[in-house]
Amino acid sequence: MSNAFTSLNPNPRVLMGPGPSNVHPRVLQAMARPTVGHLDPWFQDFMEDLKALIRMALRTDNALTFPVSGPGSAGMETCFVNLVEPGDKVVIAINGVFGGRMAENVANAGGVPVPVEFPWGQPVDPNVVEDTLKANPDAKVFAFVHAETSTGVRSDAETLSKLAHAHDCLVVMDAVTSVAGIPVEIDAWEIDAVYTGTQKCLSAPPGLSPVSFSERAAETVRNRMEPVRSWFLDLTKVMGYWDGTGGRSYHHTAPVNALYGLHEALVMLSEEGIENSWARHAAMHERLKAGLEGVGLGLLVDEPYRLPQMNAVTVPDGVDEAAVRKTALETYDLEIGAGLGQLGGKIWRVGLMGQTAHPQAVTICTQAFADAMGKD
Amino acid sequence: MSNAFTSLNPNPRVLMGPGPSNVHPRVLQAMARPTVGHLDPWFQDFMEDLKALIRMALRTDNALTFPVSGPGSAGMETCFVNLVEPGDKVVIAINGVFGGRMAENVANAGGVPVPVEFPWGQPVDPNVVEDTLKANPDAKVFAFVHAETSTGVRSDAETLSKLAHAHDCLVVMDAVTSVAGIPVEIDAWEIDAVYTGTQKCLSAPPGLSPVSFSERAAETVRNRMEPVRSWFLDLTKVMGYWDGTGGRSYHHTAPVNALYGLHEALVMLSEEGIENSWARHAAMHERLKAGLEGVGLGLLVDEPYRLPQMNAVTVPDGVDEAAVRKTALETYDLEIGAGLGQLGGKIWRVGLMGQTAHPQAVTICTQAFADAMGKD
Numbered sequence A, B: 001m002s003n004a005f006t007s008l009n010p011n012p013r014v015l016m017g018p019g020p021s022n023v024h025p026r027v028l029q030a031m032a033r034p035t036v037g038h039l040d041p042w043f044q045d046f047m048e049d050l051k052a053l054i055r056m057a058l059r060t061d062n063a064l065t066f067p068v069s070g071p072g073s074a075g076m077e078t079c080f081v082n083l084v085e086p087g088d089k090v091v092i093a094i095n096g097v098f099g100g101r102m103a104e105n106v107a108n109a110g111g112v113p114v115p116v117e118f119p120w121g122q123p124v125d126p127n128v129v130e131d132t133l134k135a136n137p138d139a140k141v142f143a144f145v146h147a148e149t150s151t152g153v154r155s156d157a158e159t160l161s162k163l164a165h166a167h168d169c170l171v172v173m174d175a176v177t178s179v180a181g182i183p184v185e186i187d188a189w190e191i192d193a194v195y196t197g198t199q200k201c202l203s204a205p206p207g208l209s210p211v212s213f214s215e216r217a218a219e220t221v222r223n224r225m226e227p228v229r230s231w232f233l234d235l236t237k238v239m240g241y242w243d244g245t246g247g248r249s250y251h252h253t254a255p256v257n258a259l260y261g262l263h264e265a266l267v268m269l270s271e272e273g274i275e276n277s278w279a280r281h282a283a284m285h286e287r288l289k290a291g292l293e294g295v296g297l298g299l300l301v302d303e304p305y306r307l308p309q310m311n312a313v314t315v316p317d318g319v320d321e322a323a324v325r326k327t328a329l330e331t332y333d334l335e336i337g338a339g340l341g342q343l344g345g346k347i348w349r350v351g352l353m354g355q356t357a358h359p360q361a362v363t364i365c366t367q368a369f370a371d372a373m374g375k376d
Helices: A025-031 A041-058 A072-083 A097-108 A127-137 A158-168 A214-220 A235-240 A256-272 A274-294 A321-334 A359-372 B025-031 B041-058 B070-084 B098-110 B126-135 B156-168 B215-222 B233-243 B255-274 B274-294 B323-332 B359-372
Strands: A015-017 A064-068 A089-094 A113-119 A141-146 A170-174 A193-195 A209-213 A310-314 A334-338 A347-351 B014-018 B064-068 B089-094 B110-119 B141-145 B170-174 B193-195 B209-213 B311-315 B333-338 B347-351
Touching: A015 A141, A015 A347, A015 A359, A025 A256, A025 B025, A025 B333, A025 B359, A041 A127, A041 A209, A041 A256, A064 A072, A064 A214, A064 A235, A072 A141, A072 A193, A072 A209, A089 A097, A089 A127, A097 A113, A097 A141, A127 A141, A127 A158, A127 A193, A141 A158, A141 B041, A141 B110, A158 A170, A158 B064, A170 A214, A193 B098, A214 A321, A214 A334, A235 B089, A235 B255, A235 B323, A256 A274, A256 B209, A256 B255, A274 A310, A274 A359, A321 A334, A321 A347, A334 A359, A347 B209, B014 B359, B025 B170, B025 B255, B041 B064, B041 B209, B041 B255, B064 B215, B070 B098, B070 B141, B070 B170, B070 B193, B070 B215, B089 B098, B089 B126, B098 B110, B098 B170, B110 B126, B126 B156, B141 B156, B170 B215, B209 B215, B215 B233, B255 B274, B274 B311, B274 B359, B323 B347, B323 B359, B333 B359
Parallel strands: A015 A334, A089 A113, A089 A141, A141 A170, A170 A193, B014 B333, B089 B110, B089 B141, B141 B170, B170 B193
Antiparallel strands: A064 A209, A193 A209, A310 A347, A334 A347, B064 B209, B193 B209, B311 B347, B333 B347
16 A cells, blocks of 8 residues: 655754744653653652752742643643632733733633733833732732743833732743743742743743642632632642652643653753853843844844843834745744734744754854845 | 753653553654744644544544644543533543543533443443433533543444434544554544544554544534633634644644654554554454463453453452552563552553554563463
């Protein structure tokens, strides 16, 4: 019988979009190690190591820290579906695509989202948040995006968290793009629930979402009046497997090999040192910015709020942004991201995340933009 | 700085539990190929190939066929959270752990589960189902597990599906353990929604759940009155990415490398031919059964309902079932599964799934049981 299907052979790309970022061969090879059972004694020890590594990356001692068996969207949903009960009010700062998704998640969980909108490309303004919290004294949760992947903006997580606590709210933070790229201090900032992704500054393949919950947040989940609206993401069930203090009770089959990859990526981060990773991202951003300025391109976001790892590059008038991306892919095997939502067509999103935060990538990207702008 | 974390080195095991099963090196190496972006033009073509391969494995032409970015539990939830609206009545046949989970999923989605219970180790009895369907003429969905992983029982999917259609119900089937191990005919049996897993007879690592929906089921989702209670699993959103007929709109970042692994496993299945895969599972079951009989062990399930790929082996009186599993793991690097739920301590679950359905594995397993039973 002839067979139409053949093995795959993806061309290596330089991944400078909004994620995934480049994955180191060490991580790819870790994923190719032998699959073992999710209840294997060796794997149970491995799970404890992995939780410790995630705590290192998030700078937390939270007991309830583990990787959700799905991408960042599953991590986001884990936070909201567990913390929010029907009727709960959640104040959500929205300054890009991902804040908007938080509001949809809250509604799905039966909660009442109270959106606070900010212009895209601007950070969340704590004064406006404070006014909203004052006007909603019954709000249970405040949620915001630390590093908006859609705009390249960093908001002041510590200030926002302390403000929300002063108004007796639990704090949920999206740290998908921030972790390992800029300082993230879950315990020092007193974040109650955080979700992140593997395919950004951690440089593992996409598909998992490390999350962490403070004791206060864990207590809130334990004291729910109504059942969690998801079986797959129900923390009261999942933790019987990941907690492990009372043996591992089977919930779902863990994505064993994907977890190997995340482990290796975190081992590499621990070898580099997380402060060195932050510094590397900052330095590569400066290098990229200089290169872009040299070919006449500027950044959307004002300097104090710029994410080094996610650069929103303004598309000049008269330039076909899609054509530039297409040419970069065809010429250099270089992926650059498009704008999302209301910024579609107006910006390129240039990621410098994880392994991609490297002089090689910056050089290739700068040359691709130089070609596009007719500069040599 | 000294570094407490080191790369991992799992010992290869022979995986004869309830999944994961052994993963072929071709599949492991496929997962280690370069990560590309989830919107890369090459990846978009790859996605179409992958959908075609899943259709091959499920024997369906359903347009709405794709791998959910999470394990089987996420696939189960995808079926129920999309098809069930608050107040919808769902008749669920329960003859093991996984039928019970279906009922919990229906309740999470706001539906009203109508459980029909059968003894564990027995198949679903169509006559009892018919009585329940007659007594519940307003039921919208009928759900059952084709191959109960917790008991090793096969139910008669075709009869159950046609019966449910005669009572105007949509049919949801759990095919996690059946696909590629025994005949599964989604179109011929007129199954409306099916979910499966990668880590059973497909022999890819755990973490993904191929699903497929009939046009009637897709129409039901499109015509919902209330929003889907999950953002991550909402088909009306996910399909903007996987459908691809109108371009790929970003929903979540696909688990790129895990999808490479599933693709390679399905390519291997297409090379073998699915009928040959069914026959191989049946032959290895016969070989195992003969070996077990030779050392005085029997099977829980009556012959007509036995799953070749999931053997519930009765633990003889006076035998410490956990000690047998521990010794097998330590001596032969052989994983055997424990009983689940009410069958805990009463059976071993011996998987012969995918790559594990091989004379090597059968021989090792038979010897381990011979050791345990004091036979040579």
